Amino acid sequence: MTFSDRLFKKIEPVWNSYLEHPFIKGIGEGTLDKEKFIHYMQQDYVYLIEYSRVFAIGSAKANDIETMTIFANLLHGTMNFEMDLHREYAEKFGISNEQLEATEPSAIVTAYTSYMISQAALGGVENAIAAVFACAWSYNWIGKKLAEWPGALDHELYGNWVKMYSSDGFTKIADDCLHLINDIAKDKPEHELKKMEEIVIQTSYFEYMFWDMAENTSMWPVKELADA
Numbered sequence: 001m002t003f004s005d006r007l008f009k010k011i012e013p014v015w016n017s018y019l020e021h022p023f024i025k026g027i028g029e030g031t032l033d034k035e036k037f038i039h040y041m042q043q044d045y046v047y048l049i050e051y052s053r054v055f056a057i058g059s060a061k062a063n064d065i066e067t068m069t070i071f072a073n074l075l076h077g078t079m080n081f082e083m084d085l086h087r088e089y090a091e092k093f094g095i096s097n098e099q100l101e102a103t104e105p106s107a108i109v110t111a112y113t114s115y116m117i118s119q120a121a122l123g124g125v126e127n128a129i130a131a132v133f134a135c136a137w138s139y140n141w142i143g144k145k146l147a148e149w150p151g152a153l154d155h156e157l158y159g160n161w162v163k164m165y166s167s168d169g170f171t172k173i174a175d176d177c178l179h180l181i182n183d184i185a186k187d188k189p190e191h192e193l194k195k196m197e198e199i200v201i202q203t204s205y206f207e208y209m210f211w212d213m214a215e216n217t218s219m220w221p222v223k224e225l226a227d228a
C-alpha cells in the first residue's frame with residue numbers, strides 16, 4: 001500500500017462530504033448564487049497567494065534538485081495557470097486585478113494559510129508536501145466527480161471551473177503531488193508519517209471549512225469594517 005493509499009483511507013469520509021456540500025452541489029448543478037461565487041473567487045485568490053508560499057518553502061527545503069524543480073513548477077502553475085482562471089472570472093465580473101489582490105481575507109482563509117505556512121516552516125520538506133497535498137489533490141478529485149454530473153461541464157458560468165479542475169493539466173498537477181508525497185514518505189519513520197498524516201487530515205477539514213465559509217454569508221468579512 002502506498003502512503004497516498006493510506007492517506008486516502010483516512011480522509012475519504014471528509015472528502016465525500018465535500019460532494020454533499022451545498023456550495024459544491026451548487027457548482028455541479030449550476031444553481032449556485034452568483035454573488036457567492038464571486039465572493040469565493042476573491043477569497044480563493046488571496047488564499048492562493050499565501051498558498052504559493054508553501055510551494056516556495058518546499059522548494060527551499062528540498063534535499064535534491066528534482067524535488068526542488070517539482071515544487072518550483074507547482075508554484076509556477078498556481079501563479080500562472082490556476083490564478084489566471086480567477087483573473088478571467090474577475091474580469092467577467094468587472095473586478096480588476098488590483099481589487100482582487102486587495103481582498104480582505106476571511107478568518108478561515110487566514111487560519112488555513114497560517115496553518116500550512118507554519119507547518120511547512122517548522123518541519124522539513126515532508127511537512128511542505130503534506131500541507132499542500134489535500135488542497136491540490138481534492139480539487140482535481142472534486143472536478144473529476146462534478147464533470148460526470150449532467151450539464152456541469154456546459155454551464156455558462158460554472159462550466160469553466162469544472163473544466164479547469166478536471167482537466168489533464170490539473171490531473172497532472174495532482175499526480176505530481178501524489179508521486180512527490182509517496183516518494184518523500186518512502187524512507188520516513190512511522191512518527192514522521194503520522195505527522196504528515198495529521199497535516200493532511202487537518203488541511204482536509206480546512207478545505208471543508210473553506211466551502212462552508214463560501215456558502216455562509218455570516219462568515220464573510222464585514223464590508224463596512226473593511227471600508228472603514
Ligand SMILES: Cc1ncc(C[n+]2csc(CCO)c2C)c(N)n1
Pocket residue numbers: 044047048051074077078079082135136137139140170173207210
Ligand atoms: C481553498 C482551495 N483549496 C484548493 C485549491 C486548489 N489548488 C490550489 S493550488 C493547486 C495546485 C496547482 O495550482 C490547486 C489545485 C484552491 N484553489 N483553493
